[in-house]
Amino acid sequence: MEVNRRKIIYLFLIIIWMIIVFAFSNQPADISSKTSGGITEKVVKAITKDDKKISKRKRDIVEIIVRKCAHFVLYAIGGFLIANYINTTNVQDKRIILYTIVYTLIYAITDEIHQFFVEGRSSELRDIIIDTAGGSFGTILFIALKGFLRRK
Numbered sequence: 001m002e003v004n005r006r007k008i009i010y011l012f013l014i015i016i017w018m019i020i021v022f023a024f025s026n027q028p029a030d031i032s033s034k035t036s037g038g039i040t041e042k043v044v045k046a047i048t049k050d051d052k053k054i055s056k057r058k059r060d061i062v063e064i065i066v067r068k069c070a071h072f073v074l075y076a077i078g079g080f081l082i083a084n085y086i087n088t089t090n091v092q093d094k095r096i097i098l099y100t101i102v103y104t105l106i107y108a109i110t111d112e113i114h115q116f117f118v119e120g121r122s123s124e125l126r127d128i129i130i131d132t133a134g135g136s137f138g139t140i141l142f143i144a145l146k147g148f149l150r151r152k
Contacts (some may be wrong), residue, residue, distance in 0.1 A: 010085040017078050018107070024074070025111050029120025036067050071127055072134035079104050079138025093143050097136075104135025 027035070040063040044054055083100045091099070108131035112123040 007085065007088045010081065010088060014078070014081050014085055017074075017081055021074060021078070021107070021111055022114070025115045025121070026118055027121075028118060032121070036063055036070070039070075040066050068127075068130055071130045072137070075104055075108065075131040075134030076138035076141070078107070079135035080142045081138075082135070083139045083142035087142070087146065093146070097139050097143060100139040100142075101132065101136050104139075105132045108132055108135070 024032070040059060043066060044059060044062055048054060079100055082103055083096050086096045086099050105128070108128045111131070112125075112128055115121040116123040
C-alpha cells in the first residue's frame with residue numbers, strides 16, 4: 001500500500017513539472033522575454049559594479065545564458081523526478097537512466113513542437129539537446145544520491 005501511495009505522489013509531481021514546462025512554453029515571446037529579461041537584469045547587477053555600462057550586446061548574451069540555464073535546470077528537476085518515479089518500479093539503475101533520458105528527450109521534442117505554435121516562439125534543436133542534457137544530469141544526480149544513501 002505504501003509503495004502505491006509513493007508512486008501516485010511521485011507521478012503527481014511529474015505531472016506538476018510537466019504543467020510548469022507547458023506553461024513556460026505557452027508564453028508568447030514578449031512575456032517570455034520579460035520574464036528572462038528581469039532575471040538577466042538581476043544577474044547583471046549581481047556580477048557587475050556598474051550595470052549601466054554593460055552594452056546591449058553583452059546583456060543579450062547574458063539573457064541567452066539565463067534562458068539556456070533555465071532549460072537545463074528545469075529539465076534536471078524533471079529528470080530527477082522521473083528517475084525517482086521509475087525507481088519505484090524496481091528496475092535496475094542502468095534502465096532507470098535509459099528510460100528517464102528517453103522520456104525527457106521525447107518530452108523536450110514535444111515541448112519544442114508546442115513552442116512552434118506559440119506566438120513569436122520557435123522550435124530549436126539546441127533546446128532539445130540542452131533539455132535532454134538537463135534531464136540526464138537530474139537522472140545521474142538521482143542515481144548518485146540513491147547510491148550515497150544506500151551506503152549509510
